Amino acid sequence: MSLEVENDLIRVNNQLCDFSRDGRFFATAYQTNLTIRDYKKFDIIHSFVFPDIIEYIEWSRNSEYILCANIKKTIVQVYSIRYPEWKYKLTEGSAGLESVTWSPDSKYILTLSDFNIQISIWSLENQSVTHIQNVKSSFNKLYFTPDGNKLAVVVSIEGNNNIEIYKTDTWKLSKKLICGRLNSIDGLCWSPNSELLCIWSSFSNEMKLIIYSSTFEKDIAVFHPAQTVNLSEMEYTNYKDLKGIENVTWMPSGQLLAVAGFNEMDQSALLFCYEKCCTVVLLNHVTWKSLLQLYLEPVISENYLNKVYEERVIQSKFSNKNAIRVNVVNISKASTFIVEEKSERPINIKIGRKNITERLSIAKFDILEFSSCGQYLAVKHQLYPTTLWIWNVIDDYLDYLLLENTIVAARWNPTRAHLLVFCECMYAFEWTPYNANCLTIPRNITVLDARWHPRGNLLLLCGYNKAIIYHIEDK
Template identity: 30%
Template structure:
């Protein structure tokens, strides 16, 4: 495992290009594009204002930089350094900017969801879509042929389907929700999942023709759905809820096949391995800590725990909105053999479930709250970080804690995998570095 030097960035704006050739980062006004292998700068651009959001086009030929406060989007070309594009939403304001799958159109959402504007980079045309309900309330099919858009008309929720080749409305149908909160296509593009806001537990599944295939509700009169994720194979639909349970629905009956609880106590009969991070002050590198006038570097390692084991938890504040309670993050491994979850009122803990056995197999208990975790894009290997100077990796072979040998003040808040699984971008508050890892589990 090797590490690069640290490079400056702001707002965690670091992303690999989809084809894996480049890595781009933003530092205030500047957009810096580097070669992934040599890390040499191949393109440097200056934006009109500090960048707040940015993204690669799906074909890796363009970069979009959004200056939301100014209502401006700038687009840069990788192949033609002198090519320029500037989009100005003017008085309408700017909430979000997204690429379409063809990499030649950009969707911008105006403030207060007044409209969505479709900008063409090819023929410089502009089109408007009325009645959008959410800031990013749309989703594309995996082949890029259709877009589903959540709308609000006459105090009712609707979904509109657009042909992404001609950008024409092909279908509009009402959905049986009171306050639609999100929508997502299945991996095979045949089913559209729609769900309610957290005030009402309700999940609906529609065909591409607009027919309601199924409706699901786990309980009533309590905070409901927190997150919805399709498995890579499309066979499972994972629904994380405020009741601290993950429910896996199957793709045939749309009924739950298992409920994954996140108990505060792990008993002997559960057959679960609990790994806890143990910190020590005997290392040659890493963060330092002063104790009684002496400076000790801090290193950590995982140690298996005896059962029964009590999982550390935090009591949510009932007076604050969006309480830190329930299953807020759910991620499938690329081969769908594992699923990792985080129960938000147990922020230091990651739960790993074996999908072949439909049971909990591993619990990782960290010293600090987990800020991010991501699966390797090619194999069942999980990387996580906790806002300190360490990188943590888990695979079926075991788990390890690695100190990032960059700077004593460097912290890892966000992780970005390279598409080949050969490198990780470790993104901190003001800097980032690359970690080159072995492709073997």
């Protein structure tokens, strides 16, 4: 694959740029200006002026509207692509503003107040507003079903956590789940077909995950780190390694459920761990039994299926003696960065060390995402900041990316098994099932993240305050 520049650098506020859902436009925000461009010719179609510095933007699902927000000053304003003279402004007021998002039907704006006291639902059609109260304060996102018909909310009343499910066409409460099996509710996740809701407790004395069926309106399975219970068959399966549940994600087809957490290591040992402590379990969606387990171990042992790609730096212009006199940027320009496959075993993986200010925090999985085809799962844990595991869950083998710098983002192509990895530097890494490469980013942008065009042929690279679009060419 190669990257070809399509236009000049675009100034943005803190990575505020994105393609519309239908791929026809892309938006960039710089200071108080919102600019809408055509994705083919990159011509400016609309330019809007926001009342203050733009801190957040989001396209509606129908790509007809885009909202801008200043979170600190609780200002939200909506602009129309079809009718640029129209706009809708709302102010949350004394409740404050934690986050804002679109409803799936693009007819409402949902705002989450400070400390998650309430969710406000603003209608674009009649400008009415309704509220959902007693939202649990530890949640800062909203859990819509993929089909957009329902919203699950965690509410806390007198210290008891429950689930409320609302219909998004009327915003009426349709179901209230009393989660007596859980001591607390620490996470939610809808299945791709919008029928199953995963509800889990992470760090209480009884850590478990409940599978609730909205079709049958009952729990159909319970996964426990010590055992799994199929409520119809009452079968138990032991999981001696997994002691906590941190994150859950579905395969796009819904056939497998990935459950990530830590195992037998003590919480304090997560700071300087050299043993197995990070586990991903794949559960079958029919029996809810474990099919495969992945341990993130610090040593790569012999396995003829596993491939290891390691970053190398080749000094091409400066000798080591002269390199001392030049700055890091010049060294980077004079160096060639490559990725090569390593054949020797065993290979030690770099383990991150926490500084004093981070010692009270718990190391977590910060990347756990399936490819669009569902065959590959990208995994990164904070204990191993420069390593990415790419797990072929069909054939059960691994590819490793061992890089020099901390991985800050990994983005799957929405159309195929093609992954780009970013390390807050002026180059990126590409992985496919066949090989891995290092890609030089022109214009000397320090890349923090990227946005894929829905067709997978364009890439919007995001720096600190710059963005640029590149065309993807397959070789």
